[in-house]
Amino acid sequence: MANLTSDQAKQLSDNFYYLGMAIGDFRYENWDKLSLEENKELSETQNMLLQTGEDILAFSTTLIMDEAVDSLAKINSIASEIQGTIKKLSNIQKGLNVAAAILILGVAIVNRDTKGIGDSIKGVYDTWKAPIR
């Protein structure tokens, strides 16, 4: 037998709702004709029908999960890919900072500035080691 789908479960839930409603209307229309016992029994049946309908509706929601499992997996993987791309883009700033630090070192070398060379090497090192923001 094929598995129940969420749509079918929803239709079943509707049926239980309308049955419960119909029993209620029947009780009120025939209130004086029904014995206390009959009325009580019908009231219990009405209540059970409504509860079953509610349960089926909650169950229908869990069936949706099975029907959408592939889509959920696909979107989760696309979302992680996007995060990866964002991380790559953030690293470009670090690249720029390092390039600027190397350029300072280059200038110091061209100028034969010994102190400047020492400072610049430290600058390049610090920039390279700085955490990615």
Add this chain to the structure above:
Amino acid sequence: MNKYRLKSKLILILFALNLVSCVNLKSVGDFSVSSIESIKNYELIDYSFLQHCLDRCADEAIRLYEIKRAQECSCALYEDADSVAQVFYNTIEGYFVGLGELPNNELTTYSSEALLGVLTTEEVGPLQIDERTASAFSSLSNTLLRASTDFYRRKKLAKYIEDANEPIQILLDKFEVIISTNLKGELRFRRERLYAYYMDMKMSRTVLSDYEKGQATADYYHALEEIKRKEMELEVFGKSLNEIAKGHQVLYENRNELSVKSLQNLAKGYSSNIKALISEFKKLNH
């Protein structure tokens, strides 16, 4: 003369590159921001499957006049339904957060201050570079960088939107069913149960005084009003999911022209529809 030509060429190159880099991804960014804000309203929804189950237990205890030390409720099925809704919420939200971050300009507005500082040093070796030229170089390098990353981002975004459209349409549709059909549908049962409770009270004439009759009627309509408010809240949330799905479809259909003005206007239309629903939701939620 040569210097003049070089400057003109530089200006032309800058102008052309600016046109390319100005291609903004604002339409995607704005749409994602509105979508995230709207999806996050899920956390504010004043109802859940579990809450429905607990309310049902309370209604039953009242109907049967059962007084126990603690309420006995079996709500495992309803807790499962809430977990499913939560998975949909987390997945859809996660996707739109990523989609919203990628077009964010801050990501590619790299600071070229350090580079500018070096170029304006009075002496760069044997070269002398004046401040204006240094600024032009800096601007050019920044524009080049922006152009390349904008191109990269557009390409990536188009790919993500293309890959995600089919599954996200399914998820938004199913999530809408969970909220506007199933969760809202549970409230219909509560309404019917209340009707039966008050009708039984009326028909069996257990309420005798006029004051009690008036009080019971007021209680009934007050409860109905509260149910109606919750139903509307769920309905508005469901509608916003539909708008998000439509907006994403438009992005998908125009994924290779993400910069076109008409797309920006279209996406803006969906963003403002979503914003209108957000404000409607907030009114109902208070």
